[in-house]
Amino acid sequence: MRLPLRSRLLFFLVVWAVSLQSCVVQEKLPYLQSSSYSVKAPVAVPNPRPNYRLQPGDVLSIRVQGADPKLTEPFNITGTQIMNSGDPGTLYMTGYPIGEDGNISLPTVGKLKVQGLDINQAQALVQKSISNYVLNVNVLLKLLSFKVTILGEVRAPGRYFIYNPQATILEGLGMAGDLTEFGNRENVKLVRQTLNGSEVVLINLTDPKLLQSPYYYLLPNDALYVEPLKARTTRANAGNLALVFAGVSSIVLLLGFILK
Numbered sequence: 001m002r003l004p005l006r007s008r009l010l011f012f013l014v015v016w017a018v019s020l021q022s023c024v025v026q027e028k029l030p031y032l033q034s035s036s037y038s039v040k041a042p043v044a045v046p047n048p049r050p051n052y053r054l055q056p057g058d059v060l061s062i063r064v065q066g067a068d069p070k071l072t073e074p075f076n077i078t079g080t081q082i083m084n085s086g087d088p089g090t091l092y093m094t095g096y097p098i099g100e101d102g103n104i105s106l107p108t109v110g111k112l113k114v115q116g117l118d119i120n121q122a123q124a125l126v127q128k129s130i131s132n133y134v135l136n137v138n139v140l141l142k143l144l145s146f147k148v149t150i151l152g153e154v155r156a157p158g159r160y161f162i163y164n165p166q167a168t169i170l171e172g173l174g175m176a177g178d179l180t181e182f183g184n185r186e187n188v189k190l191v192r193q194t195l196n197g198s199e200v201v202l203i204n205l206t207d208p209k210l211l212q213s214p215y216y217y218l219l220p221n222d223a224l225y226v227e228p229l230k231a232r233t234t235r236a237n238a239g240n241l242a243l244v245f246a247g248v249s250s251i252v253l254l255l256g257f258i259l260k
Contacts, residue, residue, distance in 0.1 A: 031170070031185065034208035045211040049166050051118045052143075052219055055195065056102055059095040059145040060114070060122070064130060066137040074107040075130065095144045108133050119143060119165070148218055150176040152226035153183030167218045169203060169210070173226075179205075184227040190215055191223040 102115025155177030
């Protein structure tokens with residue numbers, strides 16, 4: 001039996017619309033895919049965390065403790081209440097910035113070269129220098145300017161401050177709400193600042209070798225960009241075409257009624 005013209009046109013439109021709806025393949029969604037993972041025993045992956053070396057533009061928090069608060073007070077420009085507030089702007093303004101010459105300026109002590117040192121080395125240098133003026137002090141030094149930027153196909157793109165020196169790419173993406181279903185997990189761009197400029201590397205989140213990568217750990221001022229899958233563009237185009245289909249369907253129904 002031959003279908004009426006109206007039914008045939010409507011059937012054609014439905015098939016056309018369905019064919020345009022692109023879905024994301026399930027195999028592209030899971031991270032760290034490997035057949036070697038087991039419920040019986042853990043898989044050990046050695047990957048020592050890189051030691052971050054301080055650079056110009058970094059901001060340090062320096063807390064000096066001693067028996068006489070009057071002697072240590074000049075060094076503690078970052079008060080306890082400010083530290084607990086966690087406001088990045090306030091922390092930046094009340095910290096010790098590293099200048100272009102690689103130095104920080106401490107009261108009484110003067111300039112100290114900290115560029116190229118890691119956090120522990122810088123803390124030891126500051127403590128030794130202050131001990132020349134104040135006896136029996138304890139210095140606690142932290143990096144305030146550990147921030148990363150996460151953009152693209154994540155649920156909450158933006159700039160995030162990290163207070164964990166061992167933060168990983170997965171932790172950073174978790175802060176941004178994880179990737180959307182349209183995020184390309186096989187082609188995440190990591191932009192890293194170096195003394196010579198910027199470097200860009202592609203990260204494959206589905207590859208278990210990521211756990212061994214030197215880029216697995218985030219460093220201050222890193223930027224992550226998650227590219228959209230082709231399905232995102234196709235789905236958006238299909239949504240726009242759905243409006244066109246609705247109009248065409250109305251015309252077909254009207255013509256079918258007139259030609260009946």
